[in-house]
Amino acid sequence: MKSLEIFAGAGGLALGTEQAGFEHVAVIEWNLDACATLRRNRPGWDVVQADVRTIQYSQWGTNLDLIAGGPPCQPFSIGGRHKAWDDNRDMFPEAIRAVREIRPKAFVFENVRGLAREKFTTYREYIQLQLTYPSLVRKSNEEWDAHLIRLEKHHTGTGGRNPEYKVIPPRVLNAADYGVPQKRERIFFVGFRADINANFSFPTQTHSSEELTYQKWVAKTYWEARGIQPTQVRPSEKMLERIVRNREQCTHLKPWVTLRDCISDLPDPRFQTTVEIENHIFQSGARPYPGHSGSVLDEPSKTLKAGAHGVPGGENMIAYPDGTYRYLTVRESAKVQTFPDEIVFEGSWSEAMRQLGNAVPVILAQHVTSQVATALYNANVIPLENSRCL
Structure with missing residues (x-):
């Protein structure tokens, strides 16, 4: 066609x-x-x-x-x-x-x-x-x-x-x-x-927030499968009871895919001595400000944005559990936008991120x-x- x-x-x-x-x-x-x-x-x-x-x-x-x-x-x-x-x-x-x-x-x-x-x-x-x-x-x-x-x-x-x-x-x-x-x-x-x-x-719909919450806090398989301790505050028992009831009454959907799982196959760009992966370069300067606090690892990313003049401050970054922050690389952002791994983005860092933020x-x-x-x-x-x- x-x-x-x-x-x-x-x-x-x-x-x-x-x-x-x-x-x-x-x-x-x-x-x-x-x-x-x-x-x-x-x-x-x-x-x-x-x-x-x-x-x-x-x-x-x-x-x-x-x-x-x-x-x-x-x-x-x-x-x-x-x-x-x-x-x-x-x-x-x-x-x-x-x-x-x-x-x-x-x-x-x-x-x-x-x-x-x-x-x-x-x-x-x-x-x-x-x-x-x-x-x-x-x-x-x-x-x-x-x-x-x-x-x-x-x-x-x-x-x-x-x-x-x-x-x-x-x-x-x-x-x-x-x-x-x-x-x-x-x-x-x-x-x-x-x-x-x-x-x-x-x-x-194929995936749901409720199933991710269930696997984190009821079955606890999310944390166990990744060998990590919980990085988030446990939801209220009332919410978890509602999720369990709803899960029993409907066909199970897959859990939302998290940022951690999305980028887990990439090395941390902060500690690279050489750049072997195209578009995977550390960019300094990430910082939060009110209303723009980055994405936590164990949820899907927040919406990537283009910004009027390149990457907007406080957006398109990871908020680590230890209170530190860094920008997503272009390659990580491409994975968040589910572009195939072989796709390479042309232009400067800000222009490549603008392309991804608009996609x-x-x-x-x-x-x-x-x-x-x-x-x-x-x-x-x-x-x-x-x-x-x-």
Whole structure:
């Protein structure tokens, strides 16, 4: 199946999509270092360094199986200025243009959890309606909220009988719930062309916080298997009793993957005499400050962040039980984001960390796009005259 990747960054979504069985006709990204990373690791990909606003998507034909991408998150990020539609970095209009011009069988767009906040409810619904009717284009000098009114009237009128795309209500997924050693929440927009009988659903959870807590404090196998003493405060008995009851009533999920287990096969970079592992170099200067206290070893990592000017102080670091701190190396951060070990990141330390902080975890991307691939593989094409929103 053929796919086009836009806003590719370092390739987290593109690699997950590749692992799900899609072949990229092109991978588009504007950042020089990110493009260098993509080219180094996937020399067979057609990596296009360009501003998507200059791209003519018709060059890749029409009727691709998938368009995927992560429009810049800063307009909606909790750490950003929250300007949304007033931020010139809002690239959802370009994602929608790509859908309009290529008419793929399916699309997957992801963004930060901040877009799911209540203050963005109306704009989130606006995005969903645009993806449902991508041909109903915003007019020149038309404000977005006026365009929204037109879309709502079209949807509730006769136009609602013939949607161009069937769009799943956007879903926030926590990467840790799918085996990623990081508590990272992303919102996904998924849709299928109206003539595709997709039968899609979001992937079911495979891992849980409760199972990790059970193995630590009830079975105690977590500490015993690693030959260490507990590094955290024991939860209340009331909480543990609730976890035991819930565990008896449902299918057991796997435990969340911890930062300790994620990086256990790497040497501590503080004590390396030579650097034998690519991107695994100690960076000094890590320090905590209020609200930014690093990640403990025996939980999944906190969300890796990019920062406006490189790595933000107090983020992307390990908080050791003895009260010391250090930054995660680029290689460790890549493992936290579930990039394959052979992937090498180009650019300075801060630029490589920016690529990783902006990425979607590869395993999470694979889970979502594998569901899309399965839906497309099993789909029947509905005659257009019978195509209706169910």
